[in-house]
Amino acid sequence: MTTLPVSDAELLRLDHQVCFSLHAASRAFGNVYRDALKELGLTYPQYLVMLVLWEHGPEPVKSIGERLRLDSGTLSPLLKRLETAGLVHRERSPEDERSVIIRLTGAGEELRERALPVPRRMMAATGLTVDELRTLRSLLGRVTGALDEA
């Protein structure tokens, strides 16, 4: 892979553009998800938590936070809202009283069916091919990994 020489100024501009593009794309996704999830009564971060529970079953707050890279300051109020909405149930772990297990209610389980068509709509909205989505996912994963080092 050969590359023409790149000036310092261009490098800096490129960096700005990448950071900004990432920021903008993330918000653009949020806006489209807002519509797609409106009828389910979920926000995107709430949807992410539900995905974890649908896939893995009951989990302590800690595990959910590790999977989504979110801390308790974000998850605690979010989970409280999901509980108020009747989608999850919170109970102290018998083995370790510090730990709180999050478990889907019947309504939470049932919501899964209505959420099934969402990913397809989102994917179509990106306008990318499968190969491009793969490339994008791969680059983003490497960036996140590298940034997490620092």
Place this chain on the structure above:
Amino acid sequence: MTTLPVSDAELLRLDHQVCFSLHAASRAFGNVYRDALKELGLTYPQYLVMLVLWEHGPEPVKSIGERLRLDSGTLSPLLKRLETAGLVHRERSPEDERSVIIRLTGAGEELRERALPVPRRMMAATGLTVDELRTLRSLLGRVTGALDEA
């Protein structure tokens, strides 16, 4: 570019990974920027506004919002904080009294020098090559464009 057939299930999973990767990468960038900008007393969105002003000079709130794709509900309090920090000055436009012009103060201009090394640090932290950064920027730009349609 040939692509093997992809099952529905795989498509849906891939989509989740892309959206989540984007979300995670955006937050990872935010965390690294938080450190890089701490000594300047700026958050990343505040830094974006300063970049616009450093590059284009005095601008009405509307123009800044268009460049950064942010609405007045986000910008008004953010600009008020920059004003409190002594970095910008806000004045009504003489021609159009509805419009508010944002102008850098002396301190705001001077901050530019101290902000110069930031992009290089960020770029190094991504761990990507120039070609990869270009690819990433291009894909993100297309995604954002497509999502803004919907």
Place this chain on the structure above:
DNA sequence: CGCAAGTTAGTTGTGCACAACTCAATTGAC
């Protein structure tokens, strides 16, 4: 001219994200 429609900032309310902190439960060093 005079008023309806559109534009521009700002306000309010909700929710996410994270730092810094508290508190209770657990673990480990001694």
Place this chain on the structure above:
DNA sequence: GTCAATTGAGTTGTGCACAACTAACTTGCG
């Protein structure tokens, strides 16, 4: 066994993002 350090959840405070709304101003149509 006791107590200090660690761990897990939650709270508080700050700031971003956006929807829905208001207020002030401008423009253009009659």
